[in-house]
Amino acid sequence: MPLEPNGSEKKRQSSKSWLEIQVPALLTSTARQVARAMKKNRAVQVWQQPTEVRGIWIRDKEGLKAVEAFQNSLPGECKSSPVMRRFTASDPKETWREPLADQVTPNLGLAPAWTGIKPGPKTIVLDAATAFGAGDHPSTRLNLRLLDACFQENFHPEPGLWLADVGAGTGILSLGMALLYAGPILALDPELASLRAVRRNLKLNPLAGPRVRFTLGFHQALAGPFGLMACNMPGAIILDALPILARSLGGGARVVFSGFRDQMAPEIIESSQKQGLLLHNEAHDQDWAGLCLIKQNL
Incomplete structure (x- = not known):
């Protein structure tokens, strides 16, 4: 008789591979442009700060195509600066830092x-x-x-x-x-x-x-x-x-x-x-x- 997987096993089986991209931006106007590009190219989560933007995509065939389209749409001053991170989670928000207000x-x-x-x-x-x-x-x-x-x-x-x-x-x-x-x-x-x-x-x-x-x-x-x-x-x-x-x-x-x-x-x-x-x-x-x-x- 097959055993029912426990909670941690269920969570492991439901985990997915994700890709996080961090883009530094020197100006808040650039950060806003980058955030819009992330959302337009199917990022499942976007976090914008005045000089930094982070986005998360599911790491599958369609997600990687969306990431490529996002990278091609980046402003010239940002094209060489993105930092990428792969991680596994059932929900990307589990590893997501709480967004903070821009303290003017x-x-x-x-x-x-x-x-x-x-x-x-x-x-x-x-x-x-x-x-x-x-x-x-x-x-x-x-x-x-x-x-x-x-x-x-x-x-x-x-x-x-x-x-x-x-x-x-x-x-x-x-x-x-x-x-x-x-x-x-x-x-x-x-x-x-x-x-x-x-x-x-x-x-x-x-x-x-x-x-x-x-x-x-x-x-x-x-x-x-x-x-x-x-x-x-x-x-x-x-x-x-x-x-x-x-x-x-x-x-x-x-x-x-x-x-x-x-x-x-x-x-x-x-x-x-x-x-x-x-x-x-x-x-x-x-x-x-x-x-x-x-x-x-x-």
């Missing part, structure tokens, strides 16, 4: 929704498939860094005042402010694509999302006074909008500007000063600039 600041981490990472008091989950991306552009990260720097300085918007995210895009800055600060938040953008992206991202973040109200419109719709404002927009638009943005801020309120290159920062600082906004802090990343300014009490 001490108090704010970002995670694409497909990673399975849960939103929390310090984690924003984003739909990476939107037209505005997943928060990996330097200008977005600079804005978040400066918003968090204000928080670490114990800055708090005046109680009762709204906060504003002008040029909201995905709503990532709105969600960041909701995790850091008290008060309701206006997310303002003229694009229908932003409306759709913000709606999806608010649903993904039940802790921060209910505090955000989206309005479809341009900066001329601002009334204020606002206690804190974030603007991630091209420098030319910021310069054009400065009079309205400045008038919309309460005395002592702060505004964080990003979305422009280093060489444009001096002009924005000078123009802001004429509107009663004084430079408080600045940050730079890959030739992009971010500025934090304070509205003078008149």
